[in-house]
Amino acid sequence: xxxxxxxxxxxxxxxxxxxxxxxxxxxxxxxxxxxxxxxxxxxxxxxxxxxxxxxxxxxxxxxxxxxxxxxxxxxxxxxxxxxxxxxxxxxxxxxxxxxxxxxxxxxxxxxxxxxxxxxxxxx
Amino acid sequence: xxxxxxxxxxxxxxxxxxxxxxxxxxxxxxxxxxxxxxxxxxxxxxxxxxxxxxxxxxxxxxxxxxxxxxxxxxxxxxxxxxxxxxxxxxxxxxxxxxxxxxxxxxxxxxxxxxxxxxxxxxxxxxxxxxxxxxxxxxxxxxxxxxxxxxxxxxxxxxxxxxxxxxxxxxxxxxxxxxxxxxxxxxxxxxxxxxxxxxxxxxxxxxxxxxxxxxxxxxxxxxxxxxxxxxxxxxxxxxxxxxxxxxxxxxxxxxxxxxxxxxxxxxxxxxxxxxxxxxxxxxxxxxxxxxxxxxxxxxxxxxxxxxxxxxxxxxxxxxxxxxxxxxxxxxxxxxxxxxxxxxxxxxxxxxxxxxxxxxxxxxxxxxxxxxxxxxxxxxxxxxxxxxxxxxxxxxxxxxxxxxxxxxxxxxxxxxxxxxxxxxxxxxxxxxxxxxxxxxxxxxxxxxxxxxxxxxxxxxxxxxxxxxxxxxxxxxxxxxxxxxxxxxxxxxxxxxxxxxxxxxxxxxxxxxxxxxxxxxxxxxx
Numbered sequence: 186x187x188x189x190x191x192x193x194x195x196x197x198x199x200x201x202x203x204x205x206x207x208x209x210x211x212x213x214x215x216x217x218x219x220x221x222x223x224x225x226x227x228x229x230x231x232x233x234x235x236x237x238x239x240x241x242x243x244x245x246x247x248x249x250x251x252x253x254x255x256x257x258x259x260x261x262x263x264x265x266x267x268x269x270x271x272x273x274x275x276x277x278x279x280x281x282x283x284x285x286x287x288x289x290x291x292x293x294x295x296x297x298x299x300x301x302x303x304x305x306x307x308x
Numbered sequence: 309x310x311x312x313x314x315x316x317x318x319x320x321x322x323x324x325x326x327x328x329x330x331x332x333x334x335x336x337x338x339x340x341x342x343x344x345x346x347x348x349x350x351x352x353x354x355x356x357x358x359x360x361x362x363x364x365x366x367x368x369x370x371x372x373x374x375x376x377x378x379x380x381x382x383x384x385x386x387x388x389x390x391x392x393x394x395x396x397x398x399x400x401x402x403x404x405x406x407x408x409x410x411x412x413x414x415x416x417x418x419x420x421x422x423x424x425x426x427x428x429x430x431x432x433x434x435x436x437x438x439x440x441x442x443x444x445x446x447x448x449x450x451x452x453x454x455x456x457x458x459x460x461x462x463x464x465x466x467x468x469x470x471x472x473x474x475x476x477x478x479x480x481x482x483x484x485x486x487x488x489x490x491x492x493x494x495x496x497x498x499x500x501x502x503x504x505x506x507x508x509x510x511x512x513x514x515x516x517x518x519x520x521x522x523x524x525x526x527x528x529x530x531x532x533x534x535x536x537x538x539x540x541x542x543x544x545x546x547x548x549x550x551x552x553x554x555x556x557x558x559x560x561x562x563x564x565x566x567x568x569x570x571x572x573x574x575x576x577x578x579x580x581x582x583x584x585x586x587x588x589x590x591x592x593x594x595x596x597x598x599x600x601x602x603x604x605x606x607x608x609x610x611x612x613x614x615x616x617x618x619x620x621x622x623x624x625x626x627x628x629x630x631x632x633x634x635x636x637x638x639x640x641x642x643x644x645x646x647x648x649x650x651x652x653x654x655x656x657x658x659x660x661x662x663x664x665x666x667x668x669x670x671x672x673x674x675x676x677x678x679x680x681x682x683x684x685x686x687x688x689x690x691x692x693x694x695x696x697x698x699x700x701x702x703x704x705x706x707x708x709x710x711x712x713x714x715x716x717x718x719x720x721x722x723x724x725x726x727x728x729x730x731x732x733x734x735x736x737x738x739x740x741x742x743x744x745x746x747x748x749x750x751x752x753x754x755x756x757x758x759x760x761x762x763x764x765x766x767x768x769x770x771x772x773x774x775x776x777x778x779x780x781x782x783x784x785x786x787x788x789x790x791x792x793x794x795x796x797x798x799x800x801x802x803x804x805x806x807x808x809x810x811x812x813x814x815x816x817x818x819x820x821x822x823x824x825x826x827x828x829x830x831x
Contacts, residue, residue: 220813243809244735244752246506268814 188276189252189292190301193234196276197252197284199292204284206252208240211305213275216242219268224260224282231257231284233291238281240271249281253291258283339803342393346820349380355387397803399747405769405777407741409719409750409762410505410555412585412607419680420610420673429672434664438646444668445645449638451675455603455622458686460594463630465623466637467666471582474602474621475511475549477634477661481600481625482547482576483515484632484658495575499538499548501530503556503754505580508549517546524756528556528712528721530566542573547599551580553587555754556711557697557719557762567597576600576629584608585766586694586718589687599626605667608689609674620670631656636665692767693718696774700763703778707785711757718766724759732788732795734759739806740787742799744780 188198194212197204213219221241231237236248237257260282264270271279286292296304334341342348366372382390399406406413424430432441452464465481468474479498486492498512501522509519520538525531530550539545548570552560560566567577579593579601585608593601605611605620625633635657636647647665648654681689694717701710701720709725724734738748738761750762765774787795797806 218810218813220810243813245755247755 187292188298189295190298190304191250191252191295192304193250195249195252197292197295199286199289202286202289203258204253204255204286205280206249206282206284207280208249208271208275209301209305210275211308213272213279216240216247217244218242219271221246222264222268222271222281224262224265225257227257227259229257231255251284252295253284254287255284256287258285336803340393340396341803342390342397344820345382345390346380348386348390349382351376351378351381353381353383353386355382355384404746405765405773406747407749407763407765407777408747409557409721409764410582410753411750412583412604412718412764412766414585414607414610414766415768416610416673417677417680420676423676424669424672426672429668432668434668439644442644445638445647447675448665448668448671449640449645451671451678452622452638454675454678455624458588458592459598459601459603459624460592461598461601461624462594462627463625463633465625465633465661466671467634467661467664468602468621468623469662469667470619471580471602471604471607471621472507472511473619473661474604474623475507475578475580476514477621477623478578478600478602478625478629479511479515479517479549480634480658481623481629481632482578483517484656485576485629486546488632488656491574495544495546497544498546499535499570499575501550501554503528503554503756504549504551505555505582508551508578508580512549522548524556528558528756529554529560530562532562532565535566535569539569539573542575545570545573545575547576547578549578549580551583552593552596553583553717555583555762556757557583557716557721557764558712559587559717563596571597582607583718586690588690589683590690593624594626598624599629600624605670605674609677611670611673611677618667618670620667620674622666632658634658634661636660689767690718693765696765696767696769697763699771699774700765700778703775704782704785707782707789708761711760719762719764721754721757722761722763723757724761726785727759727788730788730791732791734761736795736798737761737781737784737788739798740784740795741781743801744784746777746780 186198186200188196190196190209194209195206196209197206208216219240219242221239223239225231225237229237231251231254233252233254234250237251238249240247240249261280264279264281273279401413401415428443429447432444438445448466452466455464456462465477468477483492486495496516496518497520498517499520499522500509500512502524512519522538523531523534548566550560550563550566552563554560570577576599577597579596579598581593581601581603584601584603588608600623602621602623605622606618611620635651635654636649637654638645639648651657678686697716697718697720701716704720704722707726708722711721711723727733727737734751738751741748750764751760753760753762765777769777784795794800799805
């Protein structure tokens with residue numbers, strides 16, 4: 186499984202043609218305590234770089250963008266019920282959605298861990 | 309104990325006392341703790357005790373309530389004290405400077421209140437025959453005339469009841485105009501800068517438009533190149549929603565070019581007028597190519613707000629949008645003024661936004677404000693508002709970090725740059741201000757500035773008051789840089805200490821029930 190990162194602070198971990206998507210540890214720390222998450226329904230088509238979910242913290246409400254084009258396989262109901270999970274384990278149990286990728290070629294435009302860490306250091 | 313004819317107590321019984329770790333009463337000195345009305349009242353008390361009328365007959369046909377309602381009763385002195393105590397917990401513009409950015413919390417001249425309370429304005433009813441309220445209609449007409457002159461726009465919809473309602477009026481007019489052009493289904497994209505008030509994209513989405521965000525340039529204004537790139541294929545563009553001065557407190561100096569680009573693309577220009585206070589009397593939005601703009605009467609033209617009180621958002625419209633204005637609106641006839649209320653007289657109107665004619669009380673206050681200032685006075689309002697904000701910017705620049713270079717308009721914006729590596733955050737600065745006796749500034753907005761602190765003093769503060777505020781904020785900033793740990797636990801002197809905002813948002817308890825009372829007692 187390889188994990189890729191976007192400059193909007195989402196991560197996508199790809200297994201076969203399904204990618205698990207969430208927000209990065211960096212983003213979760215910047216947001217502060219997450220209090221609300223809204224996820225797209227399973228079956229919904231999402232477009233690369235278009236907003237697909239909403240995350241709200243005590244500081245701000247932000248859109249979460251789809252890192253790739255595809256179809257939502259499932260959303261993580263656990264973070265809707267318990268938004269604190271996003272802060273506790275943003276790059277694990279706090280995942281947002283699973284997307285069936287329409288075009289795996291889109292992944293080449295994303296960052297790897299080293300490139301993303303360098304990107305965050307400049308934020 | 310004084311007893312009345314039916315034997316219910318009418319004097320204050322000893323209060324139970326909730327018990328805290330500080331004092332038995334929960335009060336600190338003369339700052340009194342006050343419970344919910346359910347906690348302090350009881351079902352066997354009342355403020356009025358009327359004798360049961362004789363000779364009446366029950367006509368409810370057996371549906372009379374059998375069990376008591378369970379509503380708490382208070383004696384008259386208890387009720388008076390309850391509400392006066394609650395009112396003392398409210399921080400208000402009548403108590404001190406209210407630095408909330410983007411809110412224009414200015415002093416409300418008492419003359420406005422006097423005028424609004426004249427019986428001819430205060431005691432009229434919206435269903436009264438129009439011939440009996442000609443004076444009130446004249447006030448609406450006169451105010452409409454001033455708003456059109458101040459903005460150099462040919463029409464104004466007076467009925468919208470708040471800023472966001474005015475946005476809705478403007479965007480519905482744009483949608484109606486696009487439908488009339490046969491482009492209602494094809495032009496769906498509305499451009500909105502990232503720094504916009506949240507209500508802008510919300511309004512556009514409510515009207516069925518698709519939001520397309522425009523980036524901000526490094527100087528805090530609209531990135532013109534990004535805007536141009538979004539207009540390369542402009543056949544689906546409905547318009548743009550732009551605030552000027554924007555939410556960073558900066559004048560969009562490219563506004564004329566932006567208006568031209570949008571018009572060339574076939575779209576309309578909605579200007580959010582929330583910050584009109586910074587330019588009133590100096591800039592006429594109609595000269596800048598604006599097609600629609602709401603005016604927050606409850607900001608620019610004073611009148612009470614901030615307590616959930618009435619707002620009023622008349623929306624000026626360009627000639628292109630004027631035919632689609634909502635009903636009712638006033639027309640002059642030989643017999644005086646009259647409302648156009650129905651579709652047959654206004655076939656192109658997009659419809660009606662509220663039951664009656666808008667916020668009459670706000671109209672009288674705003675007109676009183678305008679007439680008492682006059683054209684020169686309004687111009688000075690904008691000048692002094694901008695001067696005061698720049699004074700704050702200049703005074704705090706040495707100890708805080710301004711978000712952008714150069715002068716600001718009516719509000720001063722700081723980032724949390726000066727807090728880097730101190731462990732202190734924007735929220736701690738805000739809580740520190742509470743200990744200093746001030747309402748906090750707007751924080752974490754606009755989102756384009758990290759840890760934003762947005763301060764709008766308005767023109768009604770004196771230099772002495774601005775200095776007092778700046779001294780307080782500067783001392784907090786210095787404590788932050790020295791990593792003063794007490795800031796992380798502020799406020800220390802407020803009736804309630806730092807509240808658990810996370811828990812309040814994650815598991816809010818919004819309703820009083822006897823069970824929650826038991827829970828609270830157990831805590």
